[in-house]
Amino acid sequence: MARGRLRVLLGAAPGVGKTYAMLEAGHDMRADGKDVVVAVVETHGRAATAGLLGGLEVVPRTVVEHRGVRLSEMDLDAVLARRPQVALVDELAHTNAPGSRHAKRWQDVSELLAAGIHVVTTVNIQHIESLNDVVRTITGVPQRETVPDAVLRAADDVELVDLAPQSLRDRLAEGNVYPAERVDAALSNYFRLGNLTALRELALLWLADEVDSALRTYRAEHAIDAPWEARERVVVALTGGPEGETLLRRGARIAARSAGGELLAVHVSAQTGLRDGDPGALAEQAALTEQLGGTFHQVVGEDVATALVQFARANDATQLVIGLSRRSWLKAALTGPGTGSTVIRRAGAIDVHLVNHAAAGRRLPLPRVAGAFSGALTARRRALGFAVSVVLGPLLTVGLVAGRSDASLASDVLAYQLLVVVTALVGGLWPALFTALLSGLTLNYLFVEPTHTITVSEPVHAIALVLYVANGVMVSAVVDLAARRTRVAQRARAESELLATVAGGVLRGQDTLRALVERAQEAFGLAGVRLRSGEDVLAQSGTVRPGSPHLAVDDHTVLDLDPGGALDPGAARAADVPARSGSAVPGRTNAVVPDVDGAGNRLLGVVVTQIAAALEHQRLSRTADAIGPLRETDQVRSALLSAVSHDLRRPLTAATTAVGSLRARDVDWSPADRDELLATAEESLATLTGLVTDLLDASRLQAGALGVECRPTDVDDVVLAALDELALGPEAVHLELDPALPAVSADPALLRRVLVNVLANAVHVSPRGTPVRVQTSAFADRVEVRVVDHGPGVPADRRADLFVPFQRLGDTDNTTGLGLGLALSRGFAEGMGGTLVPEDTPGGGLTMVIALRQAAALDARTAQEGTA
Numbered sequence: 001m002a003r004g005r006l007r008v009l010l011g012a013a014p015g016v017g018k019t020y021a022m023l024e025a026g027h028d029m030r031a032d033g034k035d036v037v038v039a040v041v042e043t044h045g046r047a048a049t050a051g052l053l054g055g056l057e058v059v060p061r062t063v064v065e066h067r068g069v070r071l072s073e074m075d076l077d078a079v080l081a082r083r084p085q086v087a088l089v090d091e092l093a094h095t096n097a098p099g100s101r102h103a104k105r106w107q108d109v110s111e112l113l114a115a116g117i118h119v120v121t122t123v124n125i126q127h128i129e130s131l132n133d134v135v136r137t138i139t140g141v142p143q144r145e146t147v148p149d150a151v152l153r154a155a156d157d158v159e160l161v162d163l164a165p166q167s168l169r170d171r172l173a174e175g176n177v178y179p180a181e182r183v184d185a186a187l188s189n190y191f192r193l194g195n196l197t198a199l200r201e202l203a204l205l206w207l208a209d210e211v212d213s214a215l216r217t218y219r220a221e222h223a224i225d226a227p228w229e230a231r232e233r234v235v236v237a238l239t240g241g242p243e244g245e246t247l248l249r250r251g252a253r254i255a256a257r258s259a260g261g262e263l264l265a266v267h268v269s270a271q272t273g274l275r276d277g278d279p280g281a282l283a284e285q286a287a288l289t290e291q292l293g294g295t296f297h298q299v300v301g302e303d304v305a306t307a308l309v310q311f312a313r314a315n316d317a318t319q320l321v322i323g324l325s326r327r328s329w330l331k332a333a334l335t336g337p338g339t340g341s342t343v344i345r346r347a348g349a350i351d352v353h354l355v356n357h358a359a360a361g362r363r364l365p366l367p368r369v370a371g372a373f374s375g376a377l378t379a380r381r382r383a384l385g386f387a388v389s390v391v392l393g394p395l396l397t398v399g400l401v402a403g404r405s406d407a408s409l410a411s412d413v414l415a416y417q418l419l420v421v422v423t424a425l426v427g428g429l430w431p432a433l434f435t436a437l438l439s440g441l442t443l444n445y446l447f448v449e450p451t452h453t454i455t456v457s458e459p460v461h462a463i464a465l466v467l468y469v470a471n472g473v474m475v476s477a478v479v480d481l482a483a484r485r486t487r488v489a490q491r492a493r494a495e496s497e498l499l500a501t502v503a504g505g506v507l508r509g510q511d512t513l514r515a516l517v518e519r520a521q522e523a524f525g526l527a528g529v530r531l532r533s534g535e536d537v538l539a540q541s542g543t544v545r546p547g548s549p550h551l552a553v554d555d556h557t558v559l560d561l562d563p564g565g566a567l568d569p570g571a572a573r574a575a576d577v578p579a580r581s582g583s584a585v586p587g588r589t590n591a592v593v594p595d596v597d598g599a600g601n602r603l604l605g606v607v608v609t610q611i612a613a614a615l616e617h618q619r620l621s622r623t624a625d626a627i628g629p630l631r632e633t634d635q636v637r638s639a640l641l642s643a644v645s646h647d648l649r650r651p652l653t654a655a656t657t658a659v660g661s662l663r664a665r666d667v668d669w670s671p672a673d674r675d676e677l678l679a680t681a682e683e684s685l686a687t688l689t690g691l692v693t694d695l696l697d698a699s700r701l702q703a704g705a706l707g708v709e710c711r712p713t714d715v716d717d718v719v720l721a722a723l724d725e726l727a728l729g730p731e732a733v734h735l736e737l738d739p740a741l742p743a744v745s746a747d748p749a750l751l752r753r754v755l756v757n758v759l760a761n762a763v764h765v766s767p768r769g770t771p772v773r774v775q776t777s778a779f780a781d782r783v784e785v786r787v788v789d790h791g792p793g794v795p796a797d798r799r800a801d802l803f804v805p806f807q808r809l810g811d812t813d814n815t816t817g818l819g820l821g822l823a824l825s826r827g828f829a830e831g832m833g834g835t836l837v838p839e840d841t842p843g844g845g846l847t848m849v850i851a852l853r854q855a856a857a858l859d860a861r862t863a864q865e866g867t868a
Contacts, residue, residue, distance in 0.1 A: 004113040006155040007120045008092070012203040013196055015177035016163040018122035019043070019090050023052035025120055026088050030056065035085040039112075040074035040105075042090050046176065056088075064097040071097040076108050079117070086118045093127035093145040106147050122161075123147055125203040138198045139190055140779070153210065160207050165196035173842045183842060189779050232261035234319040235312045236294075237343075240267065243323040243355075244285040250355050251321040252292040263294030264315060268307045305342035312350055321353045385427010389435040392419060397442055404447065412447050413468055416440075420471075424479040433473060440469045512614045513539040520607045527564035531611065533557045538615075553612050655684035710832055712743040712855035713751065715776055715785060722755035732763055736775040744783045744852040750828040751852075754836065757825045758787045758848045765791030765846075782834075782851045790845035799838050 007025075011018040019041060030036045038058040043050040059082060062075040073096055079087055089112070094105040102108050109119050126135040129146040136142050152158060163171075169191060171177055178186055236251035238244045248265060255261035267282055286296040301307025312320050322340055344352050396419055400412050416439040424432035445452060513531055518541040521529040528542030533556050548562040658681035661667070662674065669677070716737050723733060744751075762772040766789045773788040794802060803826045822836075829836040834852035841847045 002116055004116050004118045005157070006109070006113055007118070007157040007159070008152060008155045009120070009122045009159055009161050010152075010203060010207065011122065011124050011161045012163075012200040013126075013168060013191070014124060015168055015171055016161050018124075018161045019049050020052065021161050022088055022090065022120050022122055023049065023056070026056055026086070027052070029086055037079065037082060037084040037087055039079045039087040039089045040091075041088065044177075045179065048176070057084075064099050073097050073100055074105065074108060076101060076111065079112065080115055083115070084117060086120060087112055089119055089121045092121040092123040092151075093147045095145050104145075104147075106151050110151075123152070125199055125206065128152065128206065131202060131206065134202065135199070138202075139195050141190060158207060158210060160203060162200070162203075165193055165200060168196055169193065187842065189784075232257070232319060233315060233317045234261065234263050234321060235308070235315065235317040236263065236265045236289075237308050237320070237322045238265055238267045238282065238285055239323070240282045240285075241323070242281070244281060245288060247321050247323050247355055248285060248288055248292060248294075250353070251319070252294065254319055254321070254353070255294075263289065263292055264297060264317070265289040265294055266297045266299060266308065266311050268304045268311075269298060269300050305339045305346060308339075308343055309346045309350075312347070317350055319351045319353060320347060321355060324354055324356045382427045382431055385423050385431025386434065388426050389419075389423045389431055389438070392422070393435065393438060393442075397446070401446060409447055412443060416443060417468060417471060421475055424475050428479060429477060432475065432479070436469050436473060443468070513611065514541070516607055516611055516614070517541045520604070526561055528560075528562040530560040530562075531557065532560065551608060553608055554615065557611075557615055559608060559611065651684035651687040655681045655688070658684070709747050710745045711747075713746040713748050715741055715744055715751075715783060715852075718746075718748055718751050719755060719774060719776075719785070722752050722759055725752070725756055726759055726763070728759065728763065730771075732771055733759070734771040734773045736773060738776045738778065741776050741778060741783060743855040745855045746832045746834070746852050747828075750832060751850075754825040754828050754850060755785070755787075757822060758836075758850070761822065762787050762789040762791070762846075762848070765789055767791065778854070779851075781854050783854055785850040785852075787848045787850075788841050788845065789847070790841060790843065793840065793844055793846045794838065802838060803836075 009018045009021055009025075023038075023041070026036045026038065036056060038053065038056050040061065041049075041053065041058075043053075059075055059078050061072040062078070064071045064073055074089065089105065089109055092106050092109060096103060096105060096108070102111070109121060112119050125131060126139070126141075126143050127146050128149060130149045132143055132146055168177075169187060172183060172186055172191055175183065232255055234251045234255040236247050238247065248263075251265070252263050255263045265285065289296045297311070299307055299311055301310075308320065308322070311317075320343065322343055324340065340354055344354070396415060400408075400415060404412075419439060420432055420436045423435040517529045517531055517539040520526070521541040526542065528540070528544035528548070530540040530544040531538045531553070538557070542562070544560045544562045548560050550558045550560045553559050658677040662669070662677050662681075719735070719737065723729075759772065759774075766772050770790050773786075775786040775788065777784050777786075802822050826836040829850055829852070832852060834850065837849045837851070839847045839849055
């Protein structure tokens with residue numbers, strides 16, 4: 001039986017039209033004469049989607065009872081018994097009710113496919129298993145229903161049902177996706193414009209990768225090696241030389257000529273792991289590659305040209321950019337065609353760009369004689385090599401002379417050859433050369449006819465002696481080269497570790513200086529390193545003796561370096577020079593650590609510069625911490641003065657005037673006038689009381705002395721208490737409270753004051769007859785309380801003024817408030833670990849969102865931190 005075909009309609013978010021498109025496809029296939037049934041469809045109350053069910057056969061669902069709740073699921077057995085050609089199955093990631101045959105709906109679909117039934121299904125990008133963490137990072141909502149990537153990758157067709165983010169938000173606002181009571185929360189949470197844009201990009205990228213993977217599979221199955229130029233992929237070969245930046249920019253321009261072009265930079269390292277390029281230049285070029293929108297790769301290969309071509313073909317490259325050789329014409333003539341010529345010859349259908357640059361054709365510097373022959377082994381090992389030669393050479397000669405015969409010359413030569421190899425292994429180049437020359441003379445003098453002379457009677461013996469000495473020299477050179485490369489590799493590893501520590505130093509917090517000091521001591525083999533400011537020791541590793549050399553990090557800080565052994569006062573004086581901020585260590589740093597070479601000086605410069613940066617970072621942080629409270633205090637002081645000069649004056653003047661009028665002897669007030677004056681005085685005095693209370697709260701809030709006692713709190717109880725305090729009934733406030741809302745971590749008294757302030761403002765600005773809505777919902781590990789009004793709203797550029805103390809937007813009467821309510825409300829919310837944020841109300845108005853942490857989530861986080 002042939003397996004059925006799977007067609008998946010992929011969407012970036014709910015509401016883009018996947019189910020609608022699936023039902024439309026069902027109608028089209030039915031019109032073509034195919035037997036189509038609806039196995040399961042979730043309309044979510046959308047009339048347009050439900051309307052498309054007409055004309056299609058719907059398989060009745062099965063009912064599963066779980067813990068007294070009746071749940072309807074797709075009747076898999078009924079669909080298998082009906083055996084249609086095509087089954088429409090909505091929501092592939094759905095979790096079936098307990099007791100069903102399969103735990104997941106995608107497993108039901110797999111059984112339908114195995115039965116030969118074609119399936120059209122839907123899924124959202126957030127339900128793909130490999131993207132689950134990415135989607136949670138974007139939206140803050142964990143997805144518990146996921147589909148394995150293998151299921152989707154095995155699909156015969158994956159189609160993207162796309163809708164622009166703003167169009168989806170418009171559909172949501174019009175009530176075409178969710179019921180009206182869920183629209184505001186959805187628009188402000190999951191369906192933010194940024195979230196939808198990121199999810200859309202994620203869906204497009206996933207589908208593009210899937211298409212690319214399918215194309216590679218097809219080419220592999222059909223043995224197609226030539227690149228298919230579905231899009232430009234430009235590979236730039238980097239050597240670590242100065243031409244790298246030129247090549248990268250040229251490659252980026254080539255990739256930008258076509259839509260969707262990709263830039264890949266690659267550096268080929270030798271199989272020994274030792275680079276021939278400059279690591280610093282390669283790091284800069286890797287950073288430039290990322291800035292240009294490309295990716296940096298490093299591969300290992302014996303032959304550079306072969307490795308480049310293989311990498312380009314493996315990545316379906318259409319263009320390969322390489323630099324013109326830096327070899328001189330003489331070297332090219334002696335060594336044959338270079339990498340560029342070989343790449344061109346082997347590239348096949350890949351276009352190769354041979355780019356000229358400033359370094360092309362320059363003469364390479366000759367190797368330094370001192371560097372080539374000075375040896376890489378220590379002086380102790382070289383001395384041991386000479387000792388081996390001096391001791392074993394005579395002993396070997398005595399033994400060979402005692403057993404000498406006419407046919408033993410060949411074995412004598414091999415014996416001395418073995419001595420040269422042993423000496424080379426122990427002491428390196430110079431002891432082996434010494435042994436080779438000395439043993440050659442000994443062979444000539446004692447074993448080659450005529451003996452006891454340095455002359456050679458047979459030419460063949462002369463040739464043998466020359467070859468013997470040459471072999472000794474080459475063996476010695478190989479041993480020395482191996483030792484040198486070993487030291488280079490060890491040094492490179494140590495430098496990399498040090499640079500990695502230094503590069504991440506500032507991000508390590510308060511232990512930065514100590515880590516840098518300890519690493520410097522280890523890297524340079526010092527007895528002790530100390531960082532001090534005057535007599536105060538900031539960080540120290542090891543023991544630093546008085547009089548140790550020191551290096552000025554900045555005007556206030558000194559780095560003491562104790563190299564161990566006898567101290568040289570002259571070295572200390574020579575090193576006592578300031579290092580400019582951001583610069584390398586001065587040239588006289590050699591006097592600080594006499595054993596440190598040029599590369600070590602550069603590394604020491606990096607350490608000193610990083611220490612200076614860390615110190616500057618600490619100083620700036622302390623300054624910012626000191627300035628912050630002063631600035632806030634100054635703002636509060638200015639606001640208090642403004643309030644005293646304006647807000648206190650008005651109610652105080654009104655109360656004084658009313659009381660003074662009542663005390664006037666020359667006026668005979670009527671009872672109604674007297675009651676009005678008393679009411680004015682009472683209202684003004686109540687206003688003064690509220691103002692003084694708010695001022696005290698504002699002062700405590702700004703001074704950080706606000707007492708907050710957070711505990712698990714039922715939001716519904718606090719909302720009802722706030723309504724009772726304001727005497728607001730159903731005609732003024734409409735409640736939409738989530739019955740399953742978890743408890744929040746909050747101070748009930750402060751939360752009540754926040755709600756009272758926000759509700760009072762919302763009721764004040766709402767049109768008569770239009771109630772304010774209070775909605776509660778859970779989002780990730782937060783609980784949100786939304787107070788929705790349909791008043792005039794607040795322009796986006798003025799919303800910051802809502803929370804500025806002693807500021808009001810247009811109120812002028814004596815009962816409006818004093819401009820502290822929202823400022824205090826935000827402060828109270830933040831004091832409880834929450835937020836208070838204004839948002840637009842769809843259709844006009846303002847929505848104030850109070851977000852607080854769930855008590856259970858906070859307890860779990862606290863327990864985890866305590867365990868850690």
